[in-house]
Amino acid sequence: MTVNKTSPESIRQTKAVMEEIRRITTRPWNIMEICGGQTHSIMEYGLDQLLPEEINLIHGPGCPVCVTSLELIERALQIAAVPGVIFTSFGDMLRVPGSSSDLFGARARGADVRLVYSPLDAVKLAQENPDKQVVFFAVGFETTVPAIAASLLHTEKLGLKNFSILPANVLVPPAMHAILQSPDNRVNAFLAAGHVCAIMGYWQYEPIAEKYQTPMVVTGFDPLDLAIGILMNIRQLEEGRYEVENAYPRYVTRAGNLTAQGMINQVFKPVDRQWRGIGTIPLSGLGLKEAYSHFDAGTRFDIQLAQLQESPLCIAGSVLRGVAKPINCYAFGTLCTPSNPLGAPMVSAEGACSAYYRYHKVN
Numbered sequence: 001m002t003v004n005k006t007s008p009e010s011i012r013q014t015k016a017v018m019e020e021i022r023r024i025t026t027r028p029w030n031i032m033e034i035c036g037g038q039t040h041s042i043m044e045y046g047l048d049q050l051l052p053e054e055i056n057l058i059h060g061p062g063c064p065v066c067v068t069s070l071e072l073i074e075r076a077l078q079i080a081a082v083p084g085v086i087f088t089s090f091g092d093m094l095r096v097p098g099s100s101s102d103l104f105g106a107r108a109r110g111a112d113v114r115l116v117y118s119p120l121d122a123v124k125l126a127q128e129n130p131d132k133q134v135v136f137f138a139v140g141f142e143t144t145v146p147a148i149a150a151s152l153l154h155t156e157k158l159g160l161k162n163f164s165i166l167p168a169n170v171l172v173p174p175a176m177h178a179i180l181q182s183p184d185n186r187v188n189a190f191l192a193a194g195h196v197c198a199i200m201g202y203w204q205y206e207p208i209a210e211k212y213q214t215p216m217v218v219t220g221f222d223p224l225d226l227a228i229g230i231l232m233n234i235r236q237l238e239e240g241r242y243e244v245e246n247a248y249p250r251y252v253t254r255a256g257n258l259t260a261q262g263m264i265n266q267v268f269k270p271v272d273r274q275w276r277g278i279g280t281i282p283l284s285g286l287g288l289k290e291a292y293s294h295f296d297a298g299t300r301f302d303i304q305l306a307q308l309q310e311s312p313l314c315i316a317g318s319v320l321r322g323v324a325k326p327i328n329c330y331a332f333g334t335l336c337t338p339s340n341p342l343g344a345p346m347v348s349a350e351g352a353c354s355a356y357y358r359y360h361k362v363n
């Protein structure tokens with residue numbers, strides 16, 4: 001049975017889990033929540049304030065908008081500026097600053113940039129506008145990929161020649177490898193994102209847990225889910241175990257959604273991808289397989305990129321690697337706010353900086 005996340009019963013159960021965490025914790029542990037949605041939930045419900053001081057929650061790179069590289073954003077801006085193009089994207093992406101502008105800025109300068117809620121909305125636009133080229137900015141972790149793959153298979157079936165995507169999807173397991181291999185890594189355990197695992201399962205995490213001797217718990221997004229995920233990780237750490245455990249069995253199985261995985265594997269293949277503020281992570285992105293490469297807007301449009309410049313004040317790379325917290329940033333809350341963001345983590349609904357700003361976190 002699912003308990004309402006703010007019901008008295010849920011609050012009682014969450015408090016009981018927190019008490020158990022206090023009881024079993026004997027030393028300091030750093031636990032990273034991979035997903036930005038989990039970061040927001042932790043901040044919103046003040047879970048980090050309820051934990052014993054030995055437990056430090058580190059916010060991971062699981063904000064797809066935040067890690068989309070400057071190069072891809074500039075590419076998007078240039079494609080959007082091509083006459084006859086309708087450039088479509090999920091809402092968060094429109095406000096992410098590139099080197100000199102964002103997609104909203106491009107729209108103000110006359111580009112036809114539109115917010116869509118699904119890639120199939122963009123395919124519909126292509127059907128309705130046969131004289132235009134419709135491009136979808138394919139951003140997101142594994143969760144968004146099945147719908148993007150389905151949109152391409154649907155486009156193929158329709159025989160549409162005026163729809164393409166700018167591939168920017170990223171994958172969680174290679175990012176975990178990169179974090180755990182980093183010389184400044186301080187992560188002792190992971191909360192794995194329940195929605196990603198609902199698609200991909202969690203079998204891919206088992207060799208990572210084994211290799212780096214790092215426990216992982218597949219966790220949901222409600223306060224009680226998160227508290228249980230943290231407790232299960234601490235139990236493993238205190239007992240010297242490093243397994244992948246599933247605290248979200250109402251949605252996640254070890255194998256995941258095989259139909260969705262089949263669609264992904266039909267259309268996409270792993271490619272090296274640059275993560276904003278982090279650098280290139282091998283095989284951490286999805287590119288189109290040869291049979292679907294004609295849908296790649298990156299090659300359909302001839303784009304020349306100039307020298308790209310990040311804001312020198314923004315430490316988003318350190319925030320995304322869990323090495324710094326937003327409040328360690330000089331610009332946080334002063335020069336950088338949601339209405340005047342210097343970096344993507346202050347824009348996105350999943351960004352750690354926007355979570356700290358929204359929920360007034362000051363320490």
Ligand code: SF4
Nearest residue numbers: 314315329336343353
């Ligand atoms: S507060 Fe703003 S400038 Fe600082 S790291 Fe976050 S997004 Fe970048």
